[in-house]
Amino acid sequence: MKKLFLSAMLMAFAAGAAGADVMKMAVTTSFHNSGLSEILLPEIKADLDLEVQLLVVGTGQAIRLGEAGDVDAILVHSRPAEERFLAEGYGTHRTEIMYNDFVLIGPADDPAGIADAGSATAALVAISEQKIPFVSRGDDSGTHKMELSLWDGAGVGEDVRQVEWYKQAGSGMGATLNTASGLNAYVMSDRASWLKFGNKGDLELLFAGDPVLFNQYAYLPVNPEKHPHVKADLAGKLEAWLVSDRAKALIDGYRLEGEQLFTFNAGQN
Amino acid sequence: MVTQTILPLRLRDARVRKNGRVIVGPVDYELPADGFTIVIGPNGAGKTTLLRMMHGMERLASGAVEWQVAEKRARERQAFVFQIPVMMRRNVLENVAYPMQLHGSSRKQARAEAARWLELIGLAEAAERPAPVLSGGERQKLALARALIRKPEILFLDEPCASLDGRAMREIEAVLQSAHSEGTRIVMSTHDMGQARRLASDVLFVHRGRIHEDGPAARFFEHPQTPEARAFLQGDIVE
């Protein structure tokens, strides 16, 4: 009975999906918030006659989607998780595409004085010593993992990051920025999400540029040996496009409020 | 069409219990195949319960209610007009047509037959009115038409004229008498002794959940056998 019902629904909806090739790709919230996808997807559609459906999720979930075979490829930025994904055989390979950078945001009056800090590490130490409120993503995303590695690198362990000043939002970048704006707290964000964020309130960009804040994006097709139904050929076509000069021009040329967000670096490492 | 009559009805040691108390019974009684039986007795005596028990709507605590055919088939040949008739939330015509539609008649057939009954009973003018807006007397007429439309072999009525004026009462009595003359067995309770005398061929006097006295109407009204029946007929309080 249930099967019957499901297949009836399936047929009803399969009918509507004819036309161009369609593939699904999981991407991180920060990538989608940058607005770059809105530039790239129509070009991909025009060049390859390929409709890429984006599932905008955290890195953790993006990887789960790839493992389950629910998407054909993932575009994420968390190296250790990507390597585990490959080691367990869920992906065929990893191709670096581009990087962007993270920035430290805080109240305009900068109570911890991070604007003049010599490094990201020094900035974080200043915040923790004065126990100025800091909002963390707290959602196991790539951005969250990056932030945690920065704290660890600065010698500010979990025991020091107490809830009285270190707040875990447990949500995406936008919601976390909303929280920081409401609390007038420090927060780490990718540059694009920050520039696009509409509810800045009293917050300002205070610190950026330290190379440890660079954020590498990689493209990983899902392994068809694990999931025979994935559209490996389409994933391959998309990859060839993503590393092409055409993609380079679009990525490097993308500007948000006059600032370059992404730097194309495919084939350089 | 009637291949075999379902009557007479036989009650053997039949008892109905509610909340641990026997409210009717034990009843041992055979309802004869012909006649117009009037059930009388004081409030709370058990008239309603007795009629419902005969119709098979009460769970028996003991004994049996036996028709001449299997119970399921017997039920098809009976009809019941309740003390407070159920008004289905549809119009009058469709209320009356409903029992016929249950039995495979087409909607058109059922409506034509219902219209005929409404004419007969003087409700034709209200045919398109929603049943729940009818007056008390109109409701009783509707219920009567709905009960008769399937031409039951036996018709039970529980105080069908309780809230009616004299004219409506006479109209209903006329319909009942004509149904009876066409062969419908009738069992009806009432508190109106005038009506009982006008209609009854025989009488069941119910007292404290039992059939206290029964017999032909003429004998019962002229020479009641028990002191309780005598007191009841004289309008005294029966203990």
Added chain:
Amino acid sequence: MNDILQGLLEAGRLVVTLDPDLIEISIRSLEVTLSAVLISSLLGIPFGAWLAVKRFRHRRAAIAVLNALMGLPPVVVGLVVYLMLSRSGPFGVFGLLFTPAAMIIAQVIILTPLIASIAHQAMREMWAEYHDLLISLNTTRWQRIKALVWDGRRALLTASLAGFGRGIGEVGAIMIVGGNIDNATRVLTTAIALETGKGDFALALGLGFVLIGLAIAVNWLIHILSRTEVSGQW
């Protein structure tokens, strides 16, 4: 206060300019929720009526379970449906995850207990009223359910509309099983969540007002079509 005003203005702008994205996601919202309400009503209404008519041993327990299911958190429903429909789940072969069909399935699970429970409530009252007549007429169980559902159709419409109200505003489950894919599974509520996440409160609120307007319009239209308020004598 200013934000709310901006939201209203944004809603007005979206509607007046017939924003194509807005129209697309509004139509999808309606498609998903109306389909789910239809299926849930076809399942829930007869079940509610059956529950009113049938006496069985664990009836009370069944009603208690039904009422408890009304409180199912949509996120949990979404997660379970997600795991069922995922390629590595039991129904993965159908490839339904991240399609409108998946969203409908999740909403059917959320709405059916609600509709069944309200339907049961209404049918129980009617059954108390109709009981003697329908028993006396020797009706089958199916005939009883038919009579109750037909004569109680106005009350049952309320049950379906309550389902619609819950479905059209639901976001937790359809976000998870639909994936909020642009041009494929984005609906009003998931778009609102997205815009809120971006901090674009005016647009989010504008979409919210459009959602409310849509819900009112659908209710109003259905009441007109069924003329509940005109011929509401009973």
